[in-house]
Amino acid sequence: MRPRRAAMKRDVVPIERIDVSAYTIPTDAPESDGTLAWSSTTMVLVSATAGNRTGIGYSYANRATAVLVHDTLVNEVQGRDALDVAGAWTAMIASIRNLGRPGISSMAVAAVDNALWDLKCKLLDVPLVALLGAGRASIPVYGSGGFTSYTLERLQKQLGDWARDGIRMVKMKIGRESDADIARVRAAREAIGPKTALFVDANGAYSRKQALGFAQAFVELGVTWFEEPVPSDDLEGLRLIRDQGPPWMDITAGEYGYDVVYFRRMCEAGAVDVLQADATRCAGVTGFLRAADVAMSFHLPLSSHCAPSIHAHPCCAVGARHLEWFHDHVRIEHMLFDGALDPVDGALHPALDRPGFGLTFKRADAERYAV
Secondary structure: OOOOOOOOOOOOOOOOOEEEEEEEEEEEEEEEEEOOOEEEEEEEEEEEEEEOOEEEEEEEOOOHHHHHHHHHHHHHHOOEOOOHHHHHHHHHHHHHHHHHHOOOOHHHHHEEEEEEHHHHHHHHHEHHHHHHOOOOOEEEEEEEOOOOOOOHHHHHHHHHHHHHOOEEEEEOOOOOOOOHHHHHHHHHEEEEEEOOOOEEOOOOOOOOHHHHHHHHHHHHOOOOEEEEOOOOHHHHHHHHHHEEEEEEEEEEEEOOOOOHHHHHHHHHOOOOEEEOOOOOOOOOOOOHHHHHHHHHHHOEEEEOOOOOHHHHHHHHHHHHOOOEEEEEHHHHHHHHOOOOOOOEOEOOOOOOOEEEEEOOOOHHHHHEHHH
């Protein structure tokens, strides 16, 4: 018998420090959807340092998220092995038990987890998609904006410009003034032409019967994606729209999922045709990968919500259907990061010559927005 080989040992790379900061960036125009209006977006950014390398991650969240990172999560992560992202994630999840898993707690974990993945990749000098394993080389995007606060002219220009730039799918907001929704969707269709896919997102603004009626009207205008026609917690309502609506229209939800149990319940209820997940909300890349496993176990495709620079790599790794090219976040990420991607032929191609997410934070440029 051959003698057993001794287990290989490696040096631990301790996490030396975790820093957190928050930045509030005004929108370039008033924005609203079916149930909310806003004039700024806050990014909570985490830097994690080990072995003379620094990883960055972030979430789009309230400043309170940064406070939770500083007061609770830093102590859980500092001193741990930077290559053991799973161990740090498990410790952070345990630490928020009495704070509540959904909402701010999971978004705080997300910002740190994303930074730790970036740090690990930088220590190993590999892009995140290579570390995770690429299921596809690029990820198609859909242009997302078309806010209910936009005039018809601005709506048509934004969506039409995306279509002319080679983005094959675009999404608009509806539900603020239901009497105007059909006319707005018709105007969007006129702007993008017959070959570009048109998605709509009600952000839960409709009742069940309203949503069914609008689904029938929208399908006549070539709408193939109806996001949150009713509130995402109304799983029976989503199932009703999915079962009784047009068979070639995808009913989608999941952006407000913060843990794997939420995603499992949504899938078990038969509530969606496509599951959405957001790595800046569902406890980071680690949580996003678990959401992808849930979707796969129910034979459902996965699509990412917002934060395109965070999602390009994990979306390619899990073979997602597409990625949301959300106007606000695209603008912010190009303002505050070197390395933010742009679509080529309607898809993002993760950079293979830069480690991690491939991003460098422009701290001097961001300072004016610090809160």
